[in-house]
Amino acid sequence: MAKHHVSAVINGEPTEFLCETQQTMLDVLRDEIGLTGSKEGCASGDCGACSIIVDGRLVCSCLMLGCEADGTTITTIEGVAQGDHLHPVQQKFLEHAALQCGFCTPGLIVASKALLDENPNPTEEEARYWLAGNLCRCTGYDKVIRAVMDAAAVMRGEKVA
C-alpha cells in the first residue's frame, strides 16, 4: 500500500512527510516527524494531550488523519515558544507551578494559547469551559487557571511579564 506524500507548514517550517492512510496526525508528529511533545493519552479525542492548532483552529491531533494535513499550517507545542523566548502562557505555568508530572502540559499550553488568541479577556468560567477538553489528573486545575488568567493579563498589557 503506497504511502501518502503530505506537505504542510509545521511550526513555521515547510515540512514534507510520508504516511499511511490510517496514521493519525498524532502518529505522524510523533513517529514520522519526531515531534514528541504532543502526547497520546487516549487516542480518542477525550483527553486533549495531543492538542495542536491547525489553520488557527484547536484540534485533537489523534482525531485527524496525517494525510488531512496537506496544505495546512500547524502549530504544535514545540512551536509555541519563539526560540528561547517563552510564550507568556508557558512562563506563567512555570511561575504558578501549574504543572506536576507535565504530561498534560503541552496540550494545556496549546489549548490556552488558542483560547487567548481568540478571547484575550476570558472570565474564569470561560477559561474553565474552554479547557474542559484537556484532562489533568495532577493539579486539580487551580494553578492552571490562575496561570492562564495571569498570562491573559500580561498579553493585554495590564501587567509586566
Place this chain on the structure above:
Amino acid sequence: MTKVVITGSACQRFTGGRTELEVAATTFRRLVLELEERFPGLGKQVEEGMAVAIDGEIFQDAYSAKFSPDSEVVLIPKIGGG
C-alpha cells in the same frame, strides 16, 4: 523483659491467638530471632510483613530499632503507599 503487643491476625495465627508477649529482646533484630525460636514461622512473618511502632514511632525494616522494658512496642502490618 518488654511487653510486645501483636495486633492483627497475621501474627496471631502463629501465637495461637495470643496478642501480648514478654520478650527479652531490645532491638528489632533480636526480636525477630527470639520470636522465630519461640513460634517457628513468626520471626519471618514479622521481619517481612510487619512494622514495629516503638512509643508511637513506626519503624519499618530496621534491625537496629531499639526499645527498653518501659517502651510501648506494637507490631502492625507494614505500610505501603501509592
Place this chain on the structure above:
Amino acid sequence: MNYVSSDLKVVGTRPIRPDGVEKVTGRAQFGADMRMAGMIWGKVLRSPHAHAKILSIDTSKAEKLPGVKAVVTAKDFPHIANEEAFVGEGPMNFRDLSRNCLAWDKALYEGHAVAAVAAATPAIADAALELIDVNYEVLPYVIDVEDAMADNAPVLHEDLFTAGVEPKPTKPSNIAKVVTFKKGDAEAGFKDADVIIEGRYTTKAVHQAYIEPHACLCWHNPDGQVMIYSSSQGHFMVRAYCSKLLGINIANIRAVPLEIGGGFGGKTLVYLEPVAIALSKKAGRPVKMQMTRDEVFRASGPTSGATMEVKLGAKKDGSIVAARQVLKYQAGAFPGSPIGPGCMCGFAMYDIPNVDVVGYDVVSNRPKVAAYRAPGAPISSWAVECALDDLARKLGKDPIEIREQNGARNGTKTHYGPTHQNIGFLETLKAAKNHPHWQAPLKPGQGRGIACGFWFNIGGESSAGCHIGEDGTVVAVSGNPDIGGSRASIGMMVAEVLGVPAEQVRTIIPDTSSIGFSFLTGGSRVTFATGMAATQAAERVVEDLKRRAAQIWEIPVEAVEWKDGKAYPAGSNAGAFEPLDLATLALRAGRTGGPIGAEVSLNAQGAGPGFGVHIADVEVDHETGAVKILRYTAIQDVGKAIHPSYVEGQIQGGAAQGIGWALNEEYIYDKNGKMDNSGFLDYRVPVASDVPMIEAVMVEVPNPRHPFGARGVGEVPIIPPMAAIGNAICAATGVRLHDLPMSPPKVRAALDEVAPKMAAE
C-alpha cells in the same frame, strides 16, 4: 530536626523547578517518547473472557507473518513457585506478578494478557495478534465482592485458602485473608451508649487514571545485558521486578527513568517491561510497548471497590464509646487489596476506648488491584466520616466540635496499637474551624460538609547526593523519579545546607547503575526520605569544605565555620582570613584532596503521619441530580512545606481525585464481566469546569525526625473529599447517600425516594 524555620533562606520559597522549561516546551521525554535505531513494536493479546481456562495457545501463524520478529507467552518466563520473595522492594508475590504480566493457565479477568508479539510496525503487530489462536474453556465469573465471598461463588484459585481463620480451612476460597483489630470491648461499649448510628456503605472500583498510559522501550543485548527506558514510580523497582520475573542478574539490568506522566500508585509495579524484554531477547531488537487507554483501564490496577458496615456508639455528651467496622475489599484477580491500612485508618483519627474492626481481602475476576494514593484509607473513611456526621446531627452537635471532642492527640492510643506522637490533627481541625469558609453564609438549597483523613506516610530506603562542579555550581542527584516537583525540593534542601541560591543547584535523576538504590516514589516519602539523604549528603560536603578551608588556612578544622556558601574563620582567634566561597574551593578541589561530593544511602525512619480536614459547599440540582461544588477548602498538616507551591499542588490534586471518586468515577461492567466504560468519555474524571479553585491551607506542625520538619503530603488529600461532599449533599437535601459515586442518577433516585415522604410531611 536541625534547621530552624526562621533562619531558612531557600526552603519555604517558591523557585521555578529545574525541569520546568523542558516540560512547558514539550521537550521532556516521557515513557513513549524514547526511540532507538532498529526499534520494533510490541503489542499484547488480551483475554476477551472474565474467567477462563487457557487450554492451549497456538502462535505459529502469527510467527510466520512477514514483519513479525518474536512472539511470547508465559512459557517464555521462568516458572516461579508461590513465594513472597523479598527483593528489596517489600513483600510481593512474584508468582502472581508473573502471571499478571502473562497468564499461565487461566485468564482471570477480561483484558488479562495472554500473549505478546513484536513486529516491524504497529499495524503488523496488530495483525499478528489476530493470528494467535487461544483455546479457552470459559468459566463462570464473579465481580462483586460479596458475590465473590458467597459459598457457591466461582473460585479463582484452587490453591488459595483463607488466611487468618482458625482452624485452617480445607476448601479453597476467594477470601484471601481476614484481618482483625480490637481494642477494649466493643459489645460492652455499645450497650453503654446512649445513641447508636449504623450504616452500610459501598464504593466502586476507581482507576488512578494518569493521563500517560504505561510505556517502555527495552533492549536485551546479545550478551545478556538489558536496557530499560520506562516511566515508573521507581526504576529500581522496575529493575528488581524484571530481574526476578526473568531470572536476570540485577547488575545486568540498567533501568533509565524517563519522565512519568502521573502514577498515584498505579505505576509502582510492572506490566509491560518484562514482556518487552522477553520479546527483545527473542527478536534481537529493541522493543517499544505502550498501552492504549482501553488497555490501561481493562488491564492495569484500579483500586478496590468495597462494601462496609460501620457502627458508632456515643454518649449524649458526644463522646464516642464504641465503634465497629466490617470492610470487604476487592483485590482483583490476585490477593492483595489494601485491607490492612483500610482497617487501620478509618478510626485512626479518634480516641475511642472500644473498637472492633474486621477486614476481608477478596479476589474476583477483575484486574489486579494496584495502590492508589493512601491505599485503603479513602474507602474506610468514606463510611466513618459519613457516620460521624450522622452522629453529630443526631446529637445536635457541630461536626467540627464532635471531632475535636473525640480527636486523637499526642498520647492517644490507636485501635491498631501504637500511641500517637507528634501529630497535628487538633491543629488542623482548629484551622478549619477558624477558616472564613466555615463561617461563610450559605444560600437556601446549598449545603456544607466536612470530613477528615489520616495517612501514615512512610520513610524507607533512599539514595541521594551532591557534587560540586569546578565552578562551584552544584549537581544534586536523586534516586527517585519525580512525580510532583521533588527535583525542586531536593535541590532546595541541598542549596539551603550549602548556603547557596536555589538556582546554583540542579537536580537530576540518574539511572539504576549510576546511583545507589532507592525505594519507590510513593507513600509520600520522597521529600521526607530522599530529602533526608540529600540533606545529609550536603552536610557531608560542608564538613569536607571546612576541612579544605582549614588546610588552605593551616588552622584546625574546628576553627572553621560554614555560612551562606562560604568558609569563615570561626572567631578572630582563628586568624584574619578572607572567606572562601564554594567556587574558590571548588577550583582547588584537586589540590585539597580530590573532587568534592557525597552520596548518602539510608533507610529513613520516623515518617510522621498527616491529617487533613476538607470543607465542601455544594448545590444539588433536584431535576438532574447533578452536584455542583461551589467552594472547596483543604486543610492539612504538612510538617514543613519545602516548596509550598508543590505542597499546595499535592493537596489540590488529591482533592480533585477525591472529588471524581465522590461524584462520577466508577468501573461499570456489562453482563459478561467486561468493562463497559474503558475510556475517558465514560470514565468521567473531573475536568476544569467541574471544580472551583481549591484553597489549600498548610498547617505546619513540624516532624522532629526530618532535618527540616517535613511530613509526607501527597496521599492524605484524597481521603476526605468523598465524605465531605456526601455530608454537604446531606446538609443541602436532607438525604444521606451511602453508595459511591454520587452520580446524578443516584442522587436523583435518592431525592425521589424521600420526595413523597417530604411532600406528605
